[in-house]
Amino acid sequence: MASITQTDSSIRTDVAFQRCINPVCAATYDTDVMHASCPRCGSLLDVTYDWDRAHVPSKLSDFEAMWSQRTNPVRFSGVWRFHELLPFVPQDQIVTVGEGQTLLQQADGVSKFVGLNAGNLHLQYEGMNPSGSFKDNGMCAAVTHANMLGAKRAACASTGNTSASLALYCSATRLMKAVIFIGSGKISYGKLSQALDYGALTVQIAGDFDDAMLRVREVAEQLGIYLVNSVNPFRLEGQKTIMLRVLEALRWEVPDWIVVPGGNLGNSSSFGKAFMELKELGLIDRVPRLAIINASGADTLYELHERRGLRWNGGNVNMDPIREYMDHMDRHGIKADTLASAIEINRPVNLKKCLRALEFCDGVVRQVSDQEILDAKAQVGAGGFGCEPASAASVAGAKILRREGVIAPSDRVVCVLTGHELKDPTATVAYHSTDQELFNKTLGSRGVTKASYANKAISVPNELDDIIKAIQLYA
Ligand code: F0G
Secondary structure: OOOOOOOOOOOOOOOEEEEEOOOOOOOEEOOOOOOOOOOOOOOOEEEEEOHHHOOOOOOHHHHHHHHHHOOOHHHHOOOHHHHHHOOOOOHHHOOOOOOOOOEEEEOHHHHHHHOOOOOOEEEEEHHHOOOOEOHHHHHHHHHHHHHHOOOOEEEEEEOOHHHHHHHHHHHHHOOOEEEEEEEOOOOOHHHHHHHHHOOOEEEEEOOOHHHHHHHHHHHHHHHOOEEOOOOOHHHHHHHHHHHHHHHHHOOOOOOOEEEEEOOOOHHHHHHHHHHHHHHHOOOOOOOOEEEEEEEOOEOHHHHHHHHOOOOOHHHOOOHHHHHHHHHHHHHOOOOOOOOOHHHOOOOOOOHHHHHHHHHHOOOEEEEEOHHHHHHHHHHHHHHOOOOOHHHHHHHHHHHHHHHHOOOOOOOOEEEEEOEOHHHOHHHHHHHHOOOHHHHHHHOHHHOOOOOOOOOOOOOOOOOHHHHHHHHHHHO
């Protein structure tokens, strides 16, 4: 692969390198190569910085000045506005499509549903990104790195959002061709339509996400295609900025809890890394606790962390429970199964990095049923801009943690809403539908039996008087 050309830009690249997260190995590599795992020991890699040589502001509020430079597309980006905290690329090589213009909303209606005091629940709407999910935060970083290496093709396996994001960056920048792997029938139409419309080469394999993930790694390696799944450490650098924007919206005050859905565990891993670095740099004086929420039909992290006591343990992760559980799933043909299709994943590739984040942020893991997810989703929709099912797992999880007393009513909680409402309208329409058959067919098979927060359409004859009467009755 081509090496990075040094430019005379204000941000130097020689501050960045890659390092294996396994402390026993800790092998380092330059940034002019993308390894999906450490060539020496097979562990995941981090992008690491020599902070003494970087130009990090002395306080986080200095980043507010970047907003006044927003005529520069780099500073307009909600990711690259924080370039100094991910300085692996010179500024003039950055790729951006204006990602990261997202919002933190104080949501008092949802706060009541969760059981928190008014004013204490905030929703971070990552669905406001160009492709409609948080993935754009990471994709701009991965595509930037791919382009630095001269890549002409980039690939991913996806439950739909990563692929939509990659496809968008490829179509909007025309820098490379997107090759995406998806499982059969495992992707919502909203997300599939994006990949097709943006012109990605879409490979639908007979299998689920976990199968597609294995295959794309083999194919990318054999054909030398740049891989953008979250095993790519450069992608996770971009996702750190979700937490920076949360802090910015809270006027740089650290909340008590960050609650996030867990699938392949890239987001939670990157959040942990963000807080580790901010603490190390002295830019924050305490870290929030992290709650990662699995769907109960795809609950590997919950099983391993909460039931089998698996811990990061200073990097000395006990592989036995992981192997035993994976063997158990293989023997019994257990496949991930949840209507929150974005997190329908049983073999999360970032498991170890996520354990590190859980340890650093004194984290917990919970699982929520599809019923709990849909009820929480209806509350989010009624109280704000809405989200897709997987995203609502965060709110459903916060409610459980509140009920258990792990989260106190006075705690300040941020739930990350990872994807846009319109990504996956099927479950939403079925939940609110008056058509019992549609409800049963779409949701009943997933154990969803009631729609306590449904907002059903009213049927009226096409007569002016009847329409007026109905409106006066209901609104
Ligand atoms: N929420 C949404 C909307 C997602 O699309 C995903 C992951 C997650 C949560 C979980 O995030 O993997 O970082 O733990 N979607 C991936 C995809 C797997 O292919 O789009 P994670």
